[in-house]
Structures are given as structure tokens and as C-alpha cells.
Amino acid sequence: MASHKPRFGVKTEAPEEEEEEEEHETPSNYELEKLLTHGSVAYTRVNEVWPNVFIGDEETARNRYKLERMGVTHVLNAAEGQRNSVCTGASYYTDLSVEYFGIEAEDIPSFNLSQHFFPVAEYMQQVLSNPHNKLLVHCVMGRSRSATLVLAYLMIQEKMTLVEAINQVKQRRRILPNWGFLKQLRELDAFLQEQKRENRGGQHRD
Incomplete structure (x- = not known):
């Protein structure tokens, strides 16, 4: 799979692109839900959505034989906790030498x-800095919590807009973050775009 990085690593002075970036507007929740559902692939248990990054479900996370076959070296459980959770933990993977990282999160809009x-x-970036590592990010269904975290990673570390991140993932996996998570991603998008504008302003002043 070709990496998306070069596209975002190239800087251009073209005034048209500068103007386009200035006019970036984060879509509404309704528009994002339409984007997520239109032209999405069929749902499967696990998919590679970015080089060495897999989004999967609970069954994938619990299938140690499958993880070993896939070459997974790190597991990020986005569904630790008491309710609607996947109770694995670091000890579950000791015989695989898989590094485990878990967060407690509920798949409800208010979380x-x-x-x-x-x-x-930051954790994902550290893992992926070694090209031999493979990371599984999962929750129960691999559609909301885990997908939201991967979208945020692509926005923060790979400098994508929210729409670009969604398009990157949805062509490889069927995802549907709940509306509360979409709102939080919209706020992240606006924050990151504002940072970009401020950075450009600082460069122009220099």
C-alpha cells in the first residue's frame, strides 16, 4: 500500500493553494455521516487502513493465532472498562510478545x-516509527471508538483534514463514529486548521 505521506510533505508557494487552505471549512455532522456511508466498503472484521495500521473488532483482538499470522506487534484496545468493553489486557498477549496499550472509553455520544x-x-507515531511494527487498533465492532482514534492520528500526525482522513479510511473499512465523536473530530479539525493558519502567519511575518 502506497504511503500518503509524500503528498503532505511537499510544500508549495502556489497562491491558489494558499487561498484554498485559508477557506477550509469543517463539514457538519450531517455532511460527515453522508460522507461515511456513501461509497463505503462492506464490513469485515479487520482491515489495514494505513501502512501497518489495522482497525479490527473484538474477535480479531482475541484471536491470538490470527494476530500472529498478521504479524501484529502492538495492540491498542479502545474499549477497556466495565460496559461494552473488551477485557483482554497485557497478560492476554504475553505469549505473543505483543505490546498492549488500553484506554477506557464508552461508545456513547457524551463520552x-x-x-x-x-x-x-503520539503513541501510534512512536510505534510506527519502526517500519517492522504492526498495530491493531480495536474496540468491540471496530467502527466507532477505534476508528475515531485512527482518524485523529491521521489528522494530528499525518496532517490530514478530517475529510481526507475519512476518505483514507473508508475506502478500506466501513466505519461510523457516533455523532458525539464526530463532533469532537470536527473540533479537532477546526483546532488544527487554526494552528496551520497561525503558523503560516508567523512565517509570513518572518
Whole structure:
């Protein structure tokens, strides 16, 4: 799978692109839900949505033989906790030498998943800095919590807009973050775009 990185690593001075970036507007929840459902692939248990990043469900996370076959080296459980959770933990993977990282999150619109966006994105970046590592990010269905965290990673570390991140993932996996998580991703998108504008303003002043 070709990496998306070069597209975002190239800087251009073209005034048309500068103007386009200035006019970036985060879509509404309704528009994002339409984007997520239109032209999406069929649902399967696990998919590679970015080089060495897999989004999967509970069954995938519990199938140690399958993880070994896939070459998974790290597991990020986005569904720790008491309710609607996947209770595995680090000890579940000791015989596989898989590194485990878990966060407690509920798949409900009122849950503040955004508190984990930057720590998880940093963790994922550290894991992926080694090209031999393969990371499974999962929740129960692999559609809402885990998908939201991967979208946030692509936005924070790979400099994608929310729409670009959704298009990257949805062509490989059927995802549907709940409306509360979509709202939090919209807020992240607006924050990151504002940062970009401020950085460009600072460069122009220099």
C-alpha cells in the first residue's frame, strides 16, 4: 500500500493553494455521516487502513493465532472498562510478545474521547516509527471508538483534514463514529486548521 505521506510533505508557494487552505471549512455532522456511508466498503472484521495500521473488532483482538499470522506487534484496545468493553489486557498477549496499550472509553455520544486524541496519536507515531511494527487498533465492532482514534492520528500526525482522513479510511473499512465523536473530530479539525493558519502567519511575518 502506497504511503500518503509524500503528498503532505511537499510544500508549495502556489497562491491558489494558499487561498484554498485559508477557506477550509469543517463539514457538519450531517455532511460527515453522508460522507461515511456513501461509497463505503462492506464490513469485515479487520482491515489495514494505513501502512501497518489495522482497525479490527473484538474477535480479531482475541484471536491470538490470527494476530500472529498478521504479524501484529502492538495492540491498542479502545474499549477497556466495565460496559461494552473488551477485557483482554497485557497478560492476554504475553505469549505473543505483543505490546498492549488500553484506554477506557464508552461508545456513547457524551463520552469525551478527545482527551485521548493527542496521547494516542503520539503513541501510534512512536510505534510506527519502526517500519517492522504492526498495530491493531480495536474496540468491540471496530467502527466507532477505534476508528475515531485512527482518524485523529491521521489528522494530528499525518496532517490530514478530517475529510481526507475519512476518505483514507473508508475506502478500506466501513466505519461510523457516533455523532458525539464526530463532533469532537470536527473540533479537532477546526483546532488544527487554526494552528496551520497561525503558523503560516508567523512565517509570513518572518
